[in-house]
Amino acid sequence: MNTERHVHHSWAEPYKIKMVELLRMTTREEREQAIREAGYNTFLIRSRDVYIDLLTDSGTSAMSDRQWSGLMMGDEAYSGSENFYHLQDAVREYYGYKYLVPTHQGRGAEHLMSRIMIKPGDHVPGNMYFTTTRLHQELSGGTFVDVIVDEAHEPESTQPFKGNVDMAKLDKLVQEVGAERIPYISLEGCVNMAGGQPFSMANLRELNAYCREHGIPIMLDATRTIENAWFIRQREDGYSTRSVRGILREICDLTDGCTMSAKKDLLVNIGGFFCCNDEELFLKAQNMVVIYEGLHTYGGLAGRDMEAMALGLREAVMEEHQSARIGQVHYLGQKLLDAGVPIVMPMGSHAIFIDAKAFLPHLDQDAYPAQTLAAELYLDAGIRCMERGNVSAGRDPETGKNRRPALELVRLTLPRRVYTQAHMDVVAESVYNVYKRRHEIQGLKMTYEPEYLRFFQARFEPV
Numbered sequence: 001m002n003t004e005r006h007v008h009h010s011w012a013e014p015y016k017i018k019m020v021e022l023l024r025m026t027t028r029e030e031r032e033q034a035i036r037e038a039g040y041n042t043f044l045i046r047s048r049d050v051y052i053d054l055l056t057d058s059g060t061s062a063m064s065d066r067q068w069s070g071l072m073m074g075d076e077a078y079s080g081s082e083n084f085y086h087l088q089d090a091v092r093e094y095y096g097y098k099y100l101v102p103t104h105q106g107r108g109a110e111h112l113m114s115r116i117m118i119k120p121g122d123h124v125p126g127n128m129y130f131t132t133t134r135l136h137q138e139l140s141g142g143t144f145v146d147v148i149v150d151e152a153h154e155p156e157s158t159q160p161f162k163g164n165v166d167m168a169k170l171d172k173l174v175q176e177v178g179a180e181r182i183p184y185i186s187l188e189g190c191v192n193m194a195g196g197q198p199f200s201m202a203n204l205r206e207l208n209a210y211c212r213e214h215g216i217p218i219m220l221d222a223t224r225t226i227e228n229a230w231f232i233r234q235r236e237d238g239y240s241t242r243s244v245r246g247i248l249r250e251i252c253d254l255t256d257g258c259t260m261s262a263k264k265d266l267l268v269n270i271g272g273f274f275c276c277n278d279e280e281l282f283l284k285a286q287n288m289v290v291i292y293e294g295l296h297t298y299g300g301l302a303g304r305d306m307e308a309m310a311l312g313l314r315e316a317v318m319e320e321h322q323s324a325r326i327g328q329v330h331y332l333g334q335k336l337l338d339a340g341v342p343i344v345m346p347m348g349s350h351a352i353f354i355d356a357k358a359f360l361p362h363l364d365q366d367a368y369p370a371q372t373l374a375a376e377l378y379l380d381a382g383i384r385c386m387e388r389g390n391v392s393a394g395r396d397p398e399t400g401k402n403r404r405p406a407l408e409l410v411r412l413t414l415p416r417r418v419y420t421q422a423h424m425d426v427v428a429e430s431v432y433n434v435y436k437r438r439h440e441i442q443g444l445k446m447t448y449e450p451e452y453l454r455f456f457q458a459r460f461e462p463v
């Protein structure tokens with residue numbers, strides 16, 4: 001029996017539009033004023049002044065009619081909300097972890113996990129840092145150690161699994177500090193800071209065997225793991241006929257727990273969770289959550305938010321959803337490639353990352369090329385994106401100097417189910433416009449620097 005629903009080559013959306021949100025167009029003068037007032041930081045622009053918003057894929061997805069109906073089924077009891085049990089069932093079904101603690105978003109879960117698992121002086125290896133993840137590790141007295149493969153730091157490398165852990169780097173750390181000073185390894189799917197790069201199942205299997213031998217838990221940053229599962233299906237031998245949900249489950253079965261920002265994969269505007277299989281760890285997380293988030297059956301969320309997450313998870317594992325989601329990202333990327341714009345390859349799942357060092361080679365990294373380019377893109381046509389480079393990387397706590405990471409990127413991030421193919425055409429045209437006059441673009445200097453996660457609130461001026 002042929003069970004395939006439709007065989008077609010396009011990534012066309014598996015939904016139709018029922019409601020629309022009107023966009024506001026601005027003039028160049030209005031945008032000049034807006035970016036000046038925002039201190040040349042796209043995070044500080046009012047959303048009403050943005051035409052196409054590619055700042056982030058976090059919490060910006062369009063929910064389905066089923067999810068919106070789910071909101072009406074919110075059980076807003078303080079304790080034991082029915083929606084918590086729906087979420088727990090869905091998480092157990094698709095991710096397979098035994099225990100769930102909801103949190104208001106991803107960093108809430110990172111906070112809990114870091115507080116209960118890290119002791120001062122510990123080392124936490126990870127396949128590249130993520131801003132909030134590393135900060136919570138540091139605030140708990142840990143030191144993050146990057147163990148991602150070298151290719152992840154090379155925008156032009158086309159290795160299909162640039163999110164892989166370099167086992168030699170991990171082993172070197174274990175030999176140096178001892179497994180007992182490593183509370184867990186943090187493994188992220190579709191590694192955000194590397195350009196949305198997946199890890200392979202082969203790499204995870206090897207990691208699992210190594211960690212079992214050394215007694216090191218593997219904690220997944222599950223934020224974009226369903227998208228990672230899609231890439232395993234597309235790119236890894238032996239997986240082309242496997243379902244996304246089957247691959248997702250295989251990933252989770254090789255790990256010990258996770259933190260989750262549900263605002264990405266799970267198609268909701270707010271939400272997150274911590275999961276694990278170890279009862280003792282769960283009891284600690286469950287106890288900690290009541291201090292910082294809320295009772296362990298709502299963790300800072302309304303009942304209706306948990307319902308939307310449970311329903312979103314069921315839609316996120318659908319093949320046709322991932323095909324359209326990632327298809328749209330790659331459609332935009334191909335347009336930029338065709339125009340000669342330097343982007344990180346291979347293209348990832350949630351965004352196209354422009355290589356700002358290659359785009360603006362005349363700017364020193366301390367003139368913040370990626371921050372500069374993000375501001376220029378906004379000025380050109382009101383498209384908002386974000387910096388992922390020297391500003392995001394912050395300062396080295398030892399030297400106090402800018403970290404000057406190898407990757408200096410601008411992220412054009414696609415919300416799920418929100419924009420059309422024609423919007424992608426406009427974005428590509430605008431990037432190309434800026435590319436044509438790239439030699440005229442001057443850098444920025446930082447005029448205000450907040451202590452934590454400076455990229456969110458820092459202010460700049462043209463040099």
Ligand SMILES: Cc1ncc(COP(=O)(O)O)c(C=O)c1O
Pocket residue numbers: 058105106107108130132133188192221223260261262263272
């Ligand atoms: C990989 C990754 N981990 C963690 C987080 C933090 O999640 P949240 O923004 O929900 O706090 C994010 C989102 O920005 C992320 O992309």
